Amino acid sequence: MNKLIILIIFISATHLFGQLTGFLSGQVVDSLSLTPLRDVEIMVEGTQKGASTDKNGYFNLALVRGNYVLSIRMVGFKTLxxxxxxxxxxxxxxxxxxxxRPYTMAPLTVTDHEIKYSVLDVDISPKLIEEFPALGESDVFHxxxxxxxxxxxxxxxxxxxIRGSRFDQTLVTFNGLPIYNPYHxxxxxxxxxxxxxxxxxxxxxxNFIEQSERLSGRVNIIPKDGSDRQTKISLGLLSSxxxxxxxxxxxxxxVSARRTYMDFLSRLDDTPGYGFYDFSVNLKYRxxxxxxxxxxSFYSRDFFQDIYDIKEVTKANNEDPYWGNNVSxxxxxxxxxxxxxxxxxLGHSGSLARTRAxxxxxxNSYNEYLAGGKLLLSFKNHVFKTGLDFKSIRYAYRWNIGAFTSLENYIGPPQFVFFDNAPSVFQYLNNSLRASLFIHDDINLLERFTLGAGVRLSWDNLTGGVYLLPSFKIAYQHSSKLSFSAALSSHIQYDYTLKRIKRGFFFAPFSIYFPTNKKQPPLQGSNLTFGVDFDSGYWGNVNAELYYKRMRNVPAVDLYTGRIETLKNDAYGFELLYRKNMDFLSMLASYAYSRSIIIDGQKSYLSGFDRSHALKLFTSYELGHNWQLSAYYTYQSGLPYSPLSGRFIGAGSTERDGVYISTIADPRTFIGSEGPVDLGRxxxxxxxxxxxxxxxxxKWYWAKRVFxxxxxxxxxxxxxxxxxIEANFDISNEEPETKNNLPFLPSVEFSFQF
Incomplete structure (x- = not known):
């Protein structure tokens, strides 16, 4: 009998090991400290196989050749x-x-209730930012x-x-405080x-109820707070x-610091250099x-070095151009x-631009000081929220630009970077006081319906008026996976730029903001949306939304006279977003059909950034052995442009006669010179x-270090x-020149975390 049992075991083992053609040797570590984790449960989905880690975090599994999904679990950690x-x-x-897995103490389970009016509100994770292909280094805006x-x-x-609005109608914030020049x-x-x-x-x-004063969307950068105990050093193509x-x-x-080294490299051949640096700190204390x-706090600076020709300036008086932000x-x-x-x-947000020769x-400087507060009450079927804030804003712009060419070689006539058709000598000083109060209530009705209603009262001393901005939304939860929503909101914007003409690739980093007043009323808009949210679970999440926006009192520089004109802007479209996230696979796919139409009196034309169709696809895949691939593809309608049909001499007439001057033309030609004529804006x-x-x-892992x-x-x-298109203004030249976007461009980045 014993020999029979031994024979059966031997035959079974031989048959079993004949199928085992590969082995998995793994280690599980803590993401914060990178220390090995003991007694972690590893299960092979779709099988009865599994293992647990030893005191050094290691485990071994023998498996038949093929692809498997592992479920890795431990109390106090997120399942992987x-x-x-x-x-x-x-x-x-x-x-x-x-x-x-984050653990919240019982007294702190309540957090701020975010009032959402769109199913396409998205939180972008650091993982997605890291995986997304970019130039030189990861960039949140890309x-x-x-x-x-x-x-x-x-x-x-x-x-x-965003949705047919100009760049200055989007609110960019750092931890809730505005950033007025968010680009290097x-x-x-x-x-x-x-x-x-x-x-x-x-x-x-x-979020037009809580933080209005913009006609378009919002991008809020939430900084890390250090709870993940991370130290990292990175060396990239553009900066370290x-x-x-x-x-x-x-x-x-x-604490974070970043600096480019392009200005150091430029010194090797004695050419003018450009550089930037930024610094941020975030402290949380219980x-x-x-x-x-x-x-x-956040601080950034861009600068040029040795840009002025020594023959044109006195070195002792030279102050190279610099500009940036400071927020605290x-x-x-x-x-x-x-x-x-x-x-x-309590907060301060400022921006500046300076140079002297x-x-x-x-x-130029813009400084905003803010004091505000809000209260949230949750009871029965209600989530009630109210808030009050005060702002004091100082505008101080002054420049005197003479006849020299050093800066013009880089950015064209220097004064035009501040606003379109800007004069060479300009001074503007003003102060604005603003106050606002908002009230909003989300009410759950009949378990599946949520009704939201709110109002914002806004006052500004320069306009002298009190503005009432109501907002409404309704949501229906059809099931745990499917919901519908609709929203109608009103909004207002007190500050604006006069920067519309694209002049080369450097566009609007120095644009100055003007306040509205009694003669130039605030920009106002209304927005209507219908949205669907479908969460299929394993197969991912799908969001779709229809929208219509109407914007009024939008200031712009008249391309004939140089005077400020007031335009209207209508935008509408359909948007679709698909997202799927797994630990080894991330997918994001989107499609948008949109229209952005500028209305100038009896005439209308497409905005310069209108794209009828836009398809965007992103995926990231973990190959194994700590290799990761990512890819991004986009297909979009080309931008509108004004086709040139000829040239005219003696521009500057206030009579339009149905002739449109191209927005790509140089403003120097608008008064008493020759310039291009187009076939329609x-x-x-x-x-x-x-x-x-x-x-x-x-990535390579060594104990607590990652390279x-x-x-x-x-x-x-x-x-x-x-x-x-860059138009030629010498009448002897024949054709305008088309400027292309980025060519093929590779880059590399190294990082070391410990």
Whole structure:
């Protein structure tokens, strides 16, 4: 009998091991400290196989050749699902990183209730930002541009246009405080360090009840707070950066710094140099069980070095151009019993642009001081929210620009970067006081219906009026997976730019903001949306939305007379967004049909950034062995442009006679000179825009250290996507020149985390 049992066991084992053609050897570590985790449960989905880690975090599994999905679980950590490939007669080595599951103390379970008016409100994670192919280094605005509500004018600028609105109608904030110049390198990419960003909260319609004063959407950059205890150093094609975050008694902090080295390289051949740097800090401190204090700051600078010709200026008086932002704030909140939340904020947001030489003196600054607070009450079927804020804003612009050519070689006539047709000598000083009060209530009706209604009262001393801005929304939860919503909202904007003409690739980094007044009333708008949200679970999430926007009192410079004119802007469209996220696979696909129409009296034409159709596809895939591939493809309608039919001499007549001057023309030709004549404002389109980007990343883990190399390539097929037309103004020249977007451009980035 014993021999029979032994024979049966031997035969079974021989048969079993004949099928086992590969092995998985893995280790599980903590994402915060990268220390090995013991007693982690590993299950192979679709089978009865599994294992657990030893004291060093290691485990081994013998599996038949093929692809498997592992479910890795441990109390206190988020469940991780990861795909692995088992190959014949080989050992697959993998490291798995588990993220701690956040634990919130009972007295702090209440957080701020976000009032949402769009199903396309999206929180962009650091993981998606890291995986997205970009130029040199990750950029939050390049990821935002992949969303269906967003269009861009050209590759050389990160500036975004949301649902048919101009760039100055989008509110960009750092932890809730506005940033007025959110771009480096004249708009090439954003000022925010992606590695210092905890998430990007995007809303195509903004939050017009709580934080109005913009006609378009909102991009809020939420900085990391250091609770993940991270130190990282990165070396990229454009810049180097470092971050450090850690916990302290009753709190945490995070510090980030970044600087380019292009200005150092330019000194090697004695050419004018450009550079930038930025710095941010975020500190959170818990005052007892119910109180939290948050201090944060952001600072950025762009600059030119040795840009002035020494023959044109006296070196002792030389101050090379520089511009940037400075933001700082302190925020306190208190929560109790899961029903009450109170928050108070004090903050400052400023921007500036300065330079000085013998023939140029520029002193521009914008400073906003804010004090505000809000209260949230949750009871029965209601979530009630109210808030009050006060602002004091100082506008101080002054420049005197003489006849010299050094700056003109880089940006054209220098004064035109501030606003279209700007004079060479200009001074503007003003102060604005504003106050606003909002009230909003979300009411749950019949379990499946939610009705939201609110109103915002806004006052500004320069306009002298009180504005009533109502908003309504209704949502129906058909099932746990399907919901419908509709919203109608009103909004207002007190500040505006007069920058509409694109002049080269450097567009609007220096644009100044003017306040509205009694003669120039505030910009006003209304927005209507219908949305559907479908969450299929494993297959991903689908959002679709129809929208219609009407914007009024939009200021712009008249291209004939140089005077300020008031326009209307209608925008409408349909947007579709699909998202699927797994630990080894991320997918994002979007489509948008849109129209943005400028109405000038009895005439109308497409806005310069209108794209009828836009398809955008992104995917990221984890290959195994800590390799990751990512790809982004977009196909969009070409931008509108004004076809040139000839030239005229003696521009400047106030009689229009049905003739349109091209927005791509140089304003110097508008008064008493020759200039181009077009066949109709934005009456034709460039060819469709196509681009395919690709990235590959490899990570190596050693104990608590991670080394990563990221290779990226933009426009792999080297598509010649036209960006704009640069008209010739010498009447002897024959044809205008078409400027293209980015060619094929590879880049590399190294990072070390410990």
């Amino acid at each position: 699902k990861s795909m692995v490939e088992i190959r014949q007669d080989s050992i697959t080595h993998r490291t798995f990183v588990l993220s701690p 990821v935002v541009r992949a969303l269906p509500a967003v269009t861009s004018a050209f590759d050389y600028g990160s500036q975004i246009y 390198m004249g708009g090439l990419f954003g000022v925010f360090d992606a590695d210092a960003t905890d998430k990007v909260a995007f809303s195509p319609d903004g 950066k470092a971050q450090h975050g850690d916990t302290i008694t009753n709190g945490s902090f995070f 005052l007892g069980n119910a109180h939290t204090l948050n201090l944060f 704030g302190i925020r306190w909140n208190w929560a109790r019993d899961g029903n009450i939340f109170i928050e108070a904020t 013998d023939q140029v003196d520029v002193r 934005n009456s034709m389109r460039f060819p469709p825009y196509r681009r395919f980007d690709f990235g590959v990343q490899k 990563a190399v990221k290779l990226q390539a933009l426009n792999i097929f080297n598509e010649s996507n036209p960006a704009f």
